[in-house]
Amino acid sequence: MSEHRSTLERELERLSPPRIPFDQLTRRRDRKHRAQRIRAGVVGLALAIAVAWLGVNVIRSGDSVPANETPSPTPSPTEDSAPAVNIDWERVPGPSIGGDAIVDVRTGQVTPLPASITSLRNPGGYAVAPGGDVLLFEADAGGSSDSQIFVANVDGSNVRQLTDAPGGAAAGGWSPDGTTIVANVGGGGGRHDIDLVLIDVATGETTVLTSGSDREFHSPHFSSDGELILISRFQKYRELEAPYPEDQGSDVYGMPVEGGDAALVFEDRWNATFSPDGRTIVYEQMVVVLVYEQTVVVENGGGSEVWLADADGSNPRPLVPNDEWFGDTPSWSPDGTRIVYSKHPHDLDSLVAVVDVASGTPTFSVLAPGSPGSPVAVWLDDNTLLIDV
Amino acid sequence: MEDAEVTWKGVAEVVAVERSFEDFFEQEQERLLRLIWMVTGSLPEAEDIVQDAFLRVWERWPKVSAMESSTGYLHHAAMNIFRNRYRRARLGLRKAIGAAPPVDAFDSIEARISVSRALGSLTRKQRAALVLTELLGYPADEAGRMLGVRASTIRSLSSSARAALRSARELIDE
Numbered sequence: 001m002s003e004h005r006s007t008l009e010r011e012l013e014r015l016s017p018p019r020i021p022f023d024q025l026t027r028r029r030d031r032k033h034r035a036q037r038i039r040a041g042v043v044g045l046a047l048a049i050a051v052a053w054l055g056v057n058v059i060r061s062g063d064s065v066p067a068n069e070t071p072s073p074t075p076s077p078t079e080d081s082a083p084a085v086n087i088d089w090e091r092v093p094g095p096s097i098g099g100d101a102i103v104d105v106r107t108g109q110v111t112p113l114p115a116s117i118t119s120l121r122n123p124g125g126y127a128v129a130p131g132g133d134v135l136l137f138e139a140d141a142g143g144s145s146d147s148q149i150f151v152a153n154v155d156g157s158n159v160r161q162l163t164d165a166p167g168g169a170a171a172g173g174w175s176p177d178g179t180t181i182v183a184n185v186g187g188g189g190g191r192h193d194i195d196l197v198l199i200d201v202a203t204g205e206t207t208v209l210t211s212g213s214d215r216e217f218h219s220p221h222f223s224s225d226g227e228l229i230l231i232s233r234f235q236k237y238r239e240l241e242a243p244y245p246e247d248q249g250s251d252v253y254g255m256p257v258e259g260g261d262a263a264l265v266f267e268d269r270w271n272a273t274f275s276p277d278g279r280t281i282v283y284e285q286m287v288v289v290l291v292y293e294q295t296v297v298v299e300n301g302g303g304s305e306v307w308l309a310d311a312d313g314s315n316p317r318p319l320v321p322n323d324e325w326f327g328d329t330p331s332w333s334p335d336g337t338r339i340v341y342s343k344h345p346h347d348l349d350s351l352v353a354v355v356d357v358a359s360g361t362p363t364f365s366v367l368a369p370g371s372p373g374s375p376v377a378v379w380l381d382d383n384t385l386l387i388d389v
Numbered sequence: 390m391e392d393a394e395v396t397w398k399g400v401a402e403v404v405a406v407e408r409s410f411e412d413f414f415e416q417e418q419e420r421l422l423r424l425i426w427m428v429t430g431s432l433p434e435a436e437d438i439v440q441d442a443f444l445r446v447w448e449r450w451p452k453v454s455a456m457e458s459s460t461g462y463l464h465h466a467a468m469n470i471f472r473n474r475y476r477r478a479r480l481g482l483r484k485a486i487g488a489a490p491p492v493d494a495f496d497s498i499e500a501r502i503s504v505s506r507a508l509g510s511l512t513r514k515q516r517a518a519l520v521l522t523e524l525l526g527y528p529a530d531e532a533g534r535m536l537g538v539r540a541s542t543i544r545s546l547s548s549s550a551r552a553a554l555r556s557a558r559e560l561i562d563e
Contacts, residue, residue, distance in 0.1 A: 004551055005523050008427075011508065012524070017422045017432055020440060022411050028440055029447065 087323050087362060089343060092353060094365040097375075100124075102154075103385045105354055105364045113386070114156025122147065124376075124388045125171055128154075130178040132334070132381045134201075136171045149183055151201060154380060162204060167194075172229075173221030175257075182209075182220045182229050196220060196231070198257070209259045218250075224274045228254040231262065232271055252283075266313055270304065271329070276336040279311050280357075282319065284328050306330045306341050308357070320360050327353070329376045338363070340377040340385055352377040352387055410450045414443055417463060424524065425467055427508070428517045442467035464525060468535040471517065507553045518546035519554075 095103065100113040100123065117123055121140035125147075128135060133154050138147040141161060149171045152159040163169040167186020174181055181201060184194045196217045198207045209229065210217070219232040232250045252272045253262035266272045272283035284304040306327040309316040319330070319339060330341040336357070343353045343365070352375050354364040368375040368389045377387045418439065426435040445466045446453050453462045508516060514536065521532035522543065529540040529547075536543065 002523065004519075004554055007554055008519065008524050012423050012427060015423045015426050017419070017426055017435070020418055020422070020436060022414055025414065025440055025443055025447075029444055032444065 087320065089351065089353070089362070089365060092362045092365040094351075094367070096367040096369055097387060097389060098369075100126075100386075100388055102380065103366055103387060104383060105385060106383050108364075114152075116156040116159050117152055120150070120159075123150075126378055126386050126388055127171055127173050127181075128378055128380050128386065129174050130176060132384075134178070135386070136174060136181055138169070138171050149181070149199070154386075162199060162201070172219070175222050176224065176226040182222060184217060184220065196229070196255075209255060209257075210262075219271055221273065222257075223254065224276060224278045227257060228265075229257060230254055230265065230272070233262075269307075269309075269313075273330070273332065274311065275332050275357075276334060280336075281309050281311060281313070282330040282332065282339055283307055283309070284330070285316075285318075304328045306339070318360070319355055319357070320362065329374070331378050333379050333382055335382050340379065342374050342376055344374070350374050352385070354385075409454060410447055413446070413450075413454070413459060417460060418443070421463065421467060424520050425471060428471060428513060428520050430509070430513065430516075438467055438470045441470050445470075464521075464527075465535055468517065468521065472536050507556065511550050511553055515546045515550040515553075518543050519550040522547045523551075 093108070094105075095108045095110050097103065097110055100118055102111045102113060103109070104111075112118070113123075117135070117137070123137050123139040125138040126135055127137070135152050135154055137150055137152070139150055141148040141150075141164070147168050147170060148161055148165065149163045149169045150159060150161050162181075163183070163185055165185040169183055169185040172182040172184065179201060181199050183197055183199055185197055185206075186194060194217060195211045196209045198209060199205070216233050217231045220229055222228070223230055231253050233253050250268075250270045251264055252266040252269055254265045255262040266281070266283065269281070269283035269285070272281045274281055283306075285307040304326055305323075306319040307316055308319055319327070319341070326344040327341050328344075330339050332339055333354075338354050338356055340352055340354045343351050351365050351367045353362050355362050366375070366377070366385070366387055368387070375387050375389045377385045380386050421442070422435055422439050425438050426432055429435050429438070442463055446459070446463050449462075453459050456462055511519070517536055518532060521527045521535060522529060527535070529543040533540045533543045
């Protein structure tokens with residue numbers, strides 16, 4: 001036994017967890033099965049309604065569909081008509097970076113983010129104001145590990161701490177007019193209690209929209225028309241019990257910017273965001289991940305792919321057809337023609353990839369070999385990315 | 390009568406399969422729970438991951454029980470669930486306060502010995518790499534597949550983790 005192994009084995013012996021009773025596992029399995037049955041019933045009902053609706057409309061439209069023809073069905077996720085591609089992500093052109101940086105997607109030129117920003121503790125979670133010249137981000141402040149929200153010009157000037165909330169704060173996104181941000185700030189309750197707030201960037205004035213658990217209000221951002229705050233909510237907060245663990249499924253809800261009840265917008269579509277023209281959404285779809293001895297280890301929860309759908313949620317299709325590797329955290333280019341997202345090929349370190357939305361073709365990539373986690377990119381303008389490694 | 394026999398035989402087979410899985414659960418749960426606790430630093434989180442991993446094994450038990458190493462499948466399932474939760478915590482919960490990073494038991498353990506302190510100073514990914522390669526003996530490429538990184542990344546993570554352990558032991562020796 002190696003020296004390290006014996007040290008670790010001794011340390012392992014110090015941990016004395018309580019035994020899990022087998023009937024606890026049985027109850028967990030039963031809950032999961034019950035939830036799956038409920039979910040299957042809901043999906044079946046939705047399909048029945050959709051079929052009935054389609055039938056009524058076909059009858060109403062009369063001569064638009066000849067009797068001997070059937071209307072074209074909406075393509076299902078498995079009926080992808082795009083040609084098969086086999087992407088070698090290593091061959092997609094682009095540079096490598098070793099820290100937070102600004103990258104020109106035309107030339108591949110890399111510019112480190114200004115030291116006035118990177119010298120703060122753990123900066124990240126960047127969001128770019130609509131004009132492209134002001135950044136919103138999070139960093140640790142005041143000797144605490146709690147993050148606070150900062151704003152700064154992209155050139156590094158005018159760094160300003162916007163919040164000083166006990167328990168920390170996390171930036172969401174900008175309003176379309178660039179005057180307001182939506183954010184989560186620590187609430188007065190327990191560790192997981194937060195307020196969902198709007199903050200006037202010029203004055204720092206804060207308006208609380210609602211309060212609750214952080215798992216009800218994560219990843220908040222404005223809809224493209226500025227009318228709604230879109231939030232992701234873990235599925236345990238729905239009336240239906242989630243068919244898989246709470247942190248593996250997330251629905252998107254919309255709340256009026258004036259506050260009020262949040263309504264379900266997209267079910268089971270993690271981090272869904274609208275394109276700049278409001279016609280399309282991009283979101284994360286959970287997928288199968290791991291096979292061991294020819295047997296699937298994990299289904300529906302191992303990782304995610306980036307998918308597109310029409311704004312009403314119909315016509316779902318993968319952003320890059322037939323690509324086998326996971327992807328997440330998509331972001332639309334300001335002109336809506338491209339999407340940048342984080343990519344996780346199994347045989348490579350994580351990278352961010354720029355994909356042409358119309359063709360599904362990767363056009364540019366940035367490898368982040370030293371990234372301890374997953375690099376995340378946002379657009380500064382149509383030709384420039386800001387990458388948080 | 391024949392139908393009844395068939396039915397009873399079916400029930401007996403199901404009971405046998407269930408019993409066999411229960412034995413596997415009883416046999417493997419403690420060590421897996423310790424390993425995942427060491428990786429996550431959180432007992433409640435470890436309990437959650439371990440139960441989900443066993444459920445995945447249970448769903449495929451007839452196939453998994455016939456494998457050369459059912460325990461290997463269990464490790465793959467548990468590490469994959471850990472990986473996914475960890476990644477989710479980094480990406481999704483970055484936007485939510487307090488949920489990430491979770492409370493780490495190694496932070497709060499009174500620094501009774503330097504090894505605990507050394508483990509506490511490692512990232513969760515480093516601890517996962519260490520557990521997979523040192524304690525469970527998986528080669529770097531297989532550990533990489535479980536954690537979704539390259540074999541070279543596993544080697545790098547394990548190497549820095551081992552260096553931290555080595556320093557801790559030197560302190561103890563002094």
